[in-house]
Amino acid sequence: MKHLIILLMVVVAGNAGAAVKVVTSLPDLADLARQIGGEKVVVESIVRGDQNPHAIEVKPSYMMKLKSADLFLMIGMDLELWAPQIIDGSRNSSLEVVDLSRRIAKLEIPASLSASQGDVHRYGNPHYWLDPRNIRIVVEDIVAALSRKSPADEQLFRTNGERYLEKLQTQIRRWEEVMKPFAGSTIITFHKSWTYFAAWLGLTVADQVEPKPGIAPSPSHTAKLISLVRQSGIRVIIVEPFYDASAAEQIARATQAKVLRLPTSCGGTGGATGYMELMDYTIATLAGALK
Ligand SMILES: [Zn+2]
16 A cells, blocks of 8 residues: 555655646657657647548537646637637636648738638638648747747757757758659649649649539539540649549549549548658659659
8 A cells, every 4th residue: 555655655746746738639749749859748649630621519528628738729810610619618727729721821811801712711821731841830839839838948949949950951842853754744633732832832623623612513513524634634633532522533533534533631541640750751642642
């Protein structure tokens, strides 16, 4: 009994004030928080890599995750339409919510706020994490947020963040090299998830299988895409694994294009355990298909 009490005291003392409890929306943000925080953070994400981040069904277990968290890291720009509900439901008045989009150079901002852009993307395109150059801002903001919660570890967070960004920079140069021959290629995507990615690599996204973000494919729009793909010799249609690919498959059958199932988060498929592995898989698969 005495030993048990001593053991419990050691365990409690070991936890006290040690780890910052972080919850993230996307698994990619969880990976970055772990890379930066190391042993000084405990990180959980709400969305799995194989789920549509726009369409998460709110569950009490998500509120429980936030109940005892110090930080909630999110992409922002309304990607996580479901987030306000779980933040309110957590009743955690000391929770700090960090919107990582604040300093991002945003694309496709609508001239006026309306549903004309579709069901989602009303504040512009939130899929900025697929341009790895934006990850510098994300990492800097996570370093700052963790440092606010655990000022004694600020130097460690900074060092880890810088080390990660150095590695990422090397990879960015390599990815750009791999994709160089395909600059100027035209592709089609299911959803407007690839805007930032395409802008980074000089690809043109001619259209989406969804007539508007969040709006299901329609026969007339699909027919229009079949003639567009034929006319422009488009060879690739990117569809995330969580979307129904039947309209894209229909276009592929009628043309020379092929459907590429590419996740937009790590853990989505392809064995990518972290953000860098996700981008590695994406670049290798896309380059292979455009060859
Ligand atoms: Zn979207």
